[in-house]
Amino acid sequence: MFQPVISIQNLSHHFGHGQLRKQVLFDINLQINAGEIVIMTGPSGSGKTTLLTLVGGLRSAQFGGLQVLGRELCGAKDKDLTIARRQHGYIFQAHNLHGSLTVLQNVKMGLELHSHLSLAEMEVRAAQMLEQVGLGERLHYYPNDLSGGQKQRVAIARALVSHPKIVLADEPTAALDSKSGRDVVTLMQTLAKEQGCTILLVTHDNRILDVADRIVHMEDGRLTNNTVLSAVA
Numbered sequence: 001m002f003q004p005v006i007s008i009q010n011l012s013h014h015f016g017h018g019q020l021r022k023q024v025l026f027d028i029n030l031q032i033n034a035g036e037i038v039i040m041t042g043p044s045g046s047g048k049t050t051l052l053t054l055v056g057g058l059r060s061a062q063f064g065g066l067q068v069l070g071r072e073l074c075g076a077k078d079k080d081l082t083i084a085r086r087q088h089g090y091i092f093q094a095h096n097l098h099g100s101l102t103v104l105q106n107v108k109m110g111l112e113l114h115s116h117l118s119l120a121e122m123e124v125r126a127a128q129m130l131e132q133v134g135l136g137e138r139l140h141y142y143p144n145d146l147s148g149g150q151k152q153r154v155a156i157a158r159a160l161v162s163h164p165k166i167v168l169a170d171e172p173t174a175a176l177d178s179k180s181g182r183d184v185v186t187l188m189q190t191l192a193k194e195q196g197c198t199i200l201l202v203t204h205d206n207r208i209l210d211v212a213d214r215i216v217h218m219e220d221g222r223l224t225n226n227t228v229l230s231a232v233a
């Protein structure tokens with residue numbers, strides 16, 4: 001039977017302890033299918049990043065059910081969260097590139113957990129991926145010598161070079177002008193569809209909503225709306 005790659009049931013989350021304990025996610029239910037591009041919108045502080053970090057195994061889910069690629073992450077041990085984290089690609093607003101490494105070395109890092117590849121193979125794959133994002137001529141540049149849009153394309157190459165089944169993106173266009181932002185998400189969409197990868201993307205940027213197959217909306221820690229734009233088989 002068809003299995004969703006991300007399945008969330010009645011998920012709740014709190015931060016802090018004692019009197020400072022505060023609930024930030026309430027009873028979230030969501031299923032995301034293989035190959036879907038899902039955009040999550042909602043006001044600042046509504047819990048989008050928290051949900052993304054739980055799905056990514058970057059923090060431990062507390063109450064409810066959260067299965068990612070068939071692995072239960074709610075109540076999971078650190079060891080299992082570490083394994084889960086290695087299966088995803090991540091793209092953040094601030095792109096998180098290493099300034100002291102070249103573009104090629106940064107993308108190669110996306111393969112370093114895949115120890116079956118030789119260093120030479122990693123280099124070839126990283127270079128091919130950079131070619132695909134239009135930076136084949138910039139392999140030996142350092143991040144500081146690139147524009148914001150180019151840096152974000154390096155981050156996309158690094159996230160996708162290992163062909164992860166899931167990519168999690170948090171405000172990937174926030175630091176970009178509208179043309180670069182548009183180019184970056186179109187590129188993500190094209191590559192994800194080519195690789196059959198699922199994307200969960202958090203954004204405030206209304207100009208990029210049309211790349212989604214589905215838009216989900218968060219409000220005060222609850223999912224309030226789930227709009228399907230195109231069905232993914």
Ligand SMILES: Nc1ncnc2c1ncn2[C@@H]1O[C@H](COP(=O)(O)OP(=O)(O)OP(=O)(O)O)[C@@H](O)[C@H]1O
Nearest residue numbers: 015016024042043044045046047048049050051218
């Ligand atoms: N590490 C933390 N410790 C305590 N509270 C936190 C922590 N991280 C987030 N919060 C709180 O949880 C709530 C949800 O935050 P979250 O960052 O998930 O929202 P968001 O929708 O992603 O916001 P934004 O769009 O501004 O990034 C907020 O009230 C925030 O202050």
